[in-house]
Amino acid sequence: MQAALDAPSSRVIEVWLADARHDQRVKAIAESADRLGLKTHAVEREQLDELLPDKIHQGCIARCKPLEALGEIELGMLLDDLEQQPLLLILDGVQDPHNLGACLRTAEAAGAHAVIAPKDRASGLTATAIKISSGSAERLPFFQVTNLARVLRELQQRGIWIIGTSGESEQSLYQSGLTGPVAIVLGAEGKGIRRLTREHCDEVVFIPMQGQTESLNVSVAAGVCLYEAYRQRLL
Template identity: 60%
Template sequence: MKPKRPGREARENRHVKPATEIVVPSMVEEELMRIVAETPVPFLLVLDCVQDPHNLGAILRTADGAGVHAVIAPKDKQVAITETVRRISVGAADHVPFVQVTNLARTMERLKDAGVWFVGTSDRAEKSLYELDLKGPLALVMGAEEKGMRRLTEENCDFLARLPMAGQVECLNVSVSAGVCLYEAVRQRLPEA
């Protein structure tokens, strides 16, 4: 066994809080509807079967920074809040309401009835994200790694948007796409100076 050389230890990351044993359970649909009812202009994020805990952690961190009121995901085929998700989110998993629902399409319909508009991301969309109005009650919808949104989820979106891709790759990682979309919405929602 080699002796450790001085100065070779990993440096402390000021963004990562020490792990605790507390696991934050996901909220239920009724709590989501209460949040939407109490929020004048809801800003939501829907994840359709994101399975990588690193992606979910990064998405929750970005959602927290963007001021998202809740992140919604199905109970099946979706990663939950694990210790890895909490660590990658650097605390955001403890603050951003995470709602897991049994039937995502039904929840989307309930949110539509409450006045929320859905903008889904799709490589097949005709309009660019930058051509859409992202102000007002909004839920951005991100699909799973590799497969994107499921058919019924896509059909429940009011609008579909694509991210312009100038290079050779066809699409971005879901956590990167979420960041681009969330912050475009933030930009549009800023009060005009």
């Protein structure tokens, strides 16, 4: 909730807090809500349980406007305004909102500038994805696009190198240069990136693995790839 209150354009409309909680975290939430001029209710925990039955609320509930994904026009504006070499994460067909939320969290931590996904057959910013992101969904731009292949071509026209991932590739991630403008493409577990998406990649790499594991969870793969880019950019 604190991330939603601290966002540049807060989505929070109203706040309910358990009157039995007096810790620093709740105090900070109350102060942020007051600073934004929001209505805050101190109620018994049982009332919170009634507002969100079968949910873990930890003594804090907020009524918010929906967090909506951005589109291709906003993506162009973001890239126009960037003063750094773009580092983008593209998720091709990731349908599990838990994985989307984890990818958003990882991408923000690794310094990515945005996460891009198709609108069809892919998870959007559901309540689950937002919760799993631990506040990253409020801070890291997330774009859902109608035609991913077209967006890949537009990124290439901007000089952004598109790097796909596939266990069938012969080139390791660690042989790839990630210091320039880069978009890393990951697919859903078990399926990988789609054929058309792969055809639009400038380069396809694999993540080296030991043991008998055939694939990584997409959020883990995102962490490996993005942190390799982060490492290279620090050199």
